[in-house]
Amino acid sequence: MNEKTTETGAGRRELLRARLIDIAQETIAAQGLAGLKARDLAAAAGCAIGAIYTAFDDLDELILRVNARTLARLETALDRALGDAEAEQALQVMARTYLDFARAEEPSWRALFEHRLPPGAAPPQWYVDARNRLFNRLDAPLSRLLPGTGHWAREAFARTLFSAVHGVVALGLEEKIAETPPKLLDDQLEKLVRIIADGLMMESARLI
Amino acid sequence: MNEKTTETGAGRRELLRARLIDIAQETIAAQGLAGLKARDLAAAAGCAIGAIYTAFDDLDELILRVNARTLARLETALDRALGDAEAEQALQVMARTYLDFARAEEPSWRALFEHRLPPGAAPPQWYVDARNRLFNRLDAPLSRLLPGTGHWAREAFARTLFSAVHGVVALGLEEKIAETPPKLLDDQLEKLVRIIADGLMMESARLI
DNA sequence: TCAAAAAATGAACTATGTTCACGACCTGGT
DNA sequence: ACCAGGTCGTGAACATAGTTCATTTTTTGA
Numbered sequence: 416m417n418e419k420t421t422e423t424g425a426g427r428r429e430l431l432r433a434r435l436i437d438i439a440q441e442t443i444a445a446q447g448l449a450g451l452k453a454r455d456l457a458a459a460a461g462c463a464i465g466a467i468y469t470a471f472d473d474l475d476e477l478i479l480r481v482n483a484r485t486l487a488r489l490e491t492a493l494d495r496a497l498g499d500a501e502a503e504q505a506l507q508v509m510a511r512t513y514l515d516f517a518r519a520e521e522p523s524w525r526a527l528f529e530h531r532l533p534p535g536a537a538p539p540q541w542y543v544d545a546r547n548r549l550f551n552r553l554d555a556p557l558s559r560l561l562p563g564t565g566h567w568a569r570e571a572f573a574r575t576l577f578s579a580v581h582g583v584v585a586l587g588l589e590e591k592i593a594e595t596p597p598k599l600l601d602d603q604l605e606k607l608v609r610i611i612a613d614g615l616m617m618e619s620a621r622l623i
Numbered sequence: 624m625n626e627k628t629t630e631t632g633a634g635r636r637e638l639l640r641a642r643l644i645d646i647a648q649e650t651i652a653a654q655g656l657a658g659l660k661a662r663d664l665a666a667a668a669g670c671a672i673g674a675i676y677t678a679f680d681d682l683d684e685l686i687l688r689v690n691a692r693t694l695a696r697l698e699t700a701l702d703r704a705l706g707d708a709e710a711e712q713a714l715q716v717m718a719r720t721y722l723d724f725a726r727a728e729e730p731s732w733r734a735l736f737e738h739r740l741p742p743g744a745a746p747p748q749w750y751v752d753a754r755n756r757l758f759n760r761l762d763a764p765l766s767r768l769l770p771g772t773g774h775w776a777r778e779a780f781a782r783t784l785f786s787a788v789h790g791v792v793a794l795g796l797e798e799k800i801a802e803t804p805p806k807l808l809d810d811q812l813e814k815l816v817r818i819i820a821d822g823l824m825m826e827s828a829r830l831i
Numbered sequence: 832t833c834a835a836a837a838a839a840t841g842a843a844c845t846a847t848g849t850t851c852a853c854g855a856c857c858t859g860g861t
Numbered sequence: 862a863c864c865a866g867g868t869c870g871t872g873a874a875c876a877t878a879g880t881t882c883a884t885t886t887t888t889t890g891a
Binding site: 832833834835836837838839840841842843844845846847848849850851852853854855856857858859860861 | 862865874878885
């Protein structure tokens with residue numbers, strides 16, 4: 416009984432789904448979102464084009480699955496980095512980890528932001544949840560830096576902070592001509608976060 | 624001599640170019656980058672599909688022309704806002720103007736960042752220049768805020784600052800589910816810039 | 832006035848996501 | 862063991878893109 420090679424039954428469909436996500440993930444990691452083609456995907460998975468559409472509604476859903484995995488890896492990287500970090504260094508560590516992740520997995524990371532749903536389509540709940548989990552990672556460190564701040568305000572500012580760091584990383588890695596030199600980008604991000612941390616301290620001091 | 628309606632000679636080609644850019648600009652402003660289709664464009668311009676390719680190398684070139692105009696409008700908005708602003712408010716004014724512009728011309732503004740050249744292709748020099756002009760707008764205000772900073776450092780930080788503001792605006796207007804409430808986004812951007820300005824003051828104070 | 836050069840034309844080509852009629856296959860009941 | 866019914870996979874065909882190119886039309890310059 417070689418149930419390993421010739422799986423049958425309800426698991427068959429799930430197996431195809433997993434295989435397609437795996438291949439799509441590799442393709443996006445290697446060639447970016449634009450490198451993902453339905454026909455190539457089918458060929459690599461050894462199935463017909465139409466089979467993709469029995470496993471997924473469309474390529475968008477498949478891309479969201481790949482993006483969810485990328486988000487999960489990013490979360491893991493942030494958690495690991497934050498695990499062994501001083502509280503006052505948490506912001507620096509997070510920003511730097513984000514930059515490192517973007518560099519290490521640039522095409523996959525880019526796919527998170529390049530991908531657009533067709534106009535009017537709402538992303539599925541499971542994807543929204545994955546995104547929110549990422550923002551929530553920033554909440555704990557921020558609460559140690561900003562005690563006495565309400566949940567609402569902290570959550571909003573966590574998002575703002577993430578957005579600012581993301582902007583610096585995104586435009587810094589954009590290579591429309593000459594990408595920002597790595598060392599310069601490192602320094603600029605570190606400087607920005609330091610300045611923000613200083614500004615936050617002043618903000619707190621004013622309230623005392 | 625109705626040279627107005629039936630222009631002939633060397634200007635004819637230039638006329639078609641201008642018409643196509645105008646129509647593409649309107650299309651992108653109304654329906655975003657994804658709404659720009661070669662066939663619709665030709666129909667609206669009253670020419671054959673092939674004529675587009677006698678006026679431009681490809682649609683990418685046309686899009687870059689439209690984007691250059693958007694950059695120019697953004698520059699104008701920044702200049703006007705900075706014209707009547709106190710030096711110490713320059714950063715706030717710029718950030719707010721950028722947010723207002725993005726809101727007022729969201730599809731056009733989005734096209735600036737959504738558009739991707741085919742891999743390996745370098746953007747033409749005239750487009751690079753247009754982009755750099757934008758960053759240079761931030762240099763003058765920054766030099767008043769950070770006297771004694773070298774040209775290099777100021778230019779680099781201007782870019783970083785722009786990137787941070789852009790990140791907050793870009794992710795704030797992203798409406799993958801529920802766009803950030805306008806008032807909240809206003810406040811968050813104002814808060815971030817205030818914190819950065821405070822942090823910059825501390826930075827300066829340390830050096831004295 | 833006309834021949835050569837330039838531009839415009841639009842059908843055709845390529846590439847891509849998606850659908851669908853058909854056939855193969857699995858499942859459960861007998 | 863076998864069959865009926867449903868599910869799944871197939872790949873040709875469809876829809877929609879950008880782009881090309883042989884042909885036709887227009888413009889130019891002598």
